[in-house]
Amino acid sequence: MLVLGIESSCDETGVALYDTERGLIADQLHSQMAMHAEYGGVVPELASRDHIRRIRPLTDACLADAGVSLQDIDAVAFTQGPGLGGALLVGASFANALAFGLGKPVIPVHHLEGHLLSPLLAEPRPTFPFLALLVSGGHTQIMAVRGVGQYEILGETLDDAAGEAFDKTAKLLGLPYPGGPLLSKLAEEGDPARFTLPRPMLRSGDLDMSFSGLKTAVLTLSKQVQAEHGGIDEQARKDICRAFQEAIVEVLVSKCQQALKQTGMSQLVVAGGVGANKQLRAALDAAAKRRKFAVYYPPLKLCTDNGAMIAFAGAMRLSQAQPAGSFTVKPRWDLSSLPAV
Numbered sequence: 127m128l129v130l131g132i133e134s135s136c137d138e139t140g141v142a143l144y145d146t147e148r149g150l151i152a153d154q155l156h157s158q159m160a161m162h163a164e165y166g167g168v169v170p171e172l173a174s175r176d177h178i179r180r181i182r183p184l185t186d187a188c189l190a191d192a193g194v195s196l197q198d199i200d201a202v203a204f205t206q207g208p209g210l211g212g213a214l215l216v217g218a219s220f221a222n223a224l225a226f227g228l229g230k231p232v233i234p235v236h237h238l239e240g241h242l243l244s245p246l247l248a249e250p251r252p253t254f255p256f257l258a259l260l261v262s263g264g265h266t267q268i269m270a271v272r273g274v275g276q277y278e279i280l281g282e283t284l285d286d287a288a289g290e291a292f293d294k295t296a297k298l299l300g301l302p303y304p305g306g307p308l309l310s311k312l313a314e315e316g317d318p319a320r321f322t323l324p325r326p327m328l329r330s331g332d333l334d335m336s337f338s339g340l341k342t343a344v345l346t347l348s349k350q351v352q353a354e355h356g357g358i359d360e361q362a363r364k365d366i367c368r369a370f371q372e373a374i375v376e377v378l379v380s381k382c383q384q385a386l387k388q389t390g391m392s393q394l395v396v397a398g399g400v401g402a403n404k405q406l407r408a409a410l411d412a413a414a415k416r417r418k419f420a421v422y423y424p425p426l427k428l429c430t431d432n433g434a435m436i437a438f439a440g441a442m443r444l445s446q447a448q449p450a451g452s453f454t455v456k457p458r459w460d461l462s463s464l465p466a467v
């Protein structure tokens with residue numbers, strides 16, 4: 127079965143083809159990052175308009191890459207939510223119109239289920255059940271995953287998501303949008319021993335997290351450095367970035383270890399944009415070696431938003447394909463409300 131996947135929940139237009147026999151056979155992406163950069167964040171109206179411009183050419187490119195025609199598609203999966211209402215509507219209406227015209231069904235996909243299942247697109251693949259650390263721009267959750275649609279949230283951030291903390295802290299340090307990946311690059315050249323920031327909720331005894339206080343801690347530290355040295359030079363900025371990253375990584379790794387212990391699970395799956403973070407990956411790999419668990423990541427380019435994870439999640443939910451035509455989007459949508467497959 128051939129599934130076309132459409133992602134348009136935020137500022138990436140993603141289109142991909144997943145074949146249940148052959149795997150991922152095409153994957154096209156357009157990021158609007160550069161367009162939103164001059165505003166310092168995603169402008170929803172501009173995002174919707176750009177999805178409209180990109181979605182058709184990306185679909186054509188996918189078909190050309192895979193050497194298939196529209197008629198070969200068996201179902202069209204699209205991100206139904208959560209995300210920006212207008213942006214979701216573009217993907218949902220395109221997917222439904224296309225499927226309706228072809229006489230094929232649609233499969234509404236939960237964006238986070240896409241992220242969550244994306245490590246299954248890499249080799250080696252984890253097997254159910256596994257523990258998942260979902261660390262994206264909008265979410266930070268630790269989940270027990272017992273099958274497709276069987277998600278139990280064991281702990282989550284009480285305020286900012288990890289990616290959001292990276293982005294907001296980067297902004298506060300004067301880094302250009304989107305700051306997360308850039309902050310992490312600078313951190314790699316920072317001295318981990320120079321500054322120490324608090325590890326929020328490290329010993330809270332549960333699996334919840336909190337990252338909004340770290341921003342304030344970074345602000346206070348920056349002011350201190352500024353007062354002592356009359357400014358923040360390049361190295362000091364790198365050292366502050368490093369201190370921030372050390373704190374976030376330590377909390378995430380520690381909570382994952384606690385969750386593994388608590389559930390008795392032996393596989394950890396990492397998904398979402400922050401899963402691309404090198405230091406987080408290195409720290410989890412080291413912990414996995416020490417504590418004898420296995421850790422799985424999506425292919426690096428599938429950590430952030432993409433159409434491949436939507437096509438794949440759609441393929442996992444083929445049994446729930448429904449007639450195309452009338453549709454809704456769900457800008458807010460609870461992951462644990464999904465039906466099991």
Ligand code: ATP
Binds near residue numbers: 293306398
């Ligand atoms: P959600 O999926 O929760 O709706 P989103 O789609 O915006 O949110 P993703 O696309 O999964 O989130 O990830 C984007 C986030 O990942 C951004 O906050 C970005 O800063 C962060 N990110 C990407 N690469 C890195 C990196 N190397 N280190 C740290 N953070 C990163």
Ligand code: MG
Binds near residue numbers: 136137138430431
């Ligand atoms: Mg994005």
Ligand code: FE
Binds near residue numbers: 237263
């Ligand atoms: Fe996402």
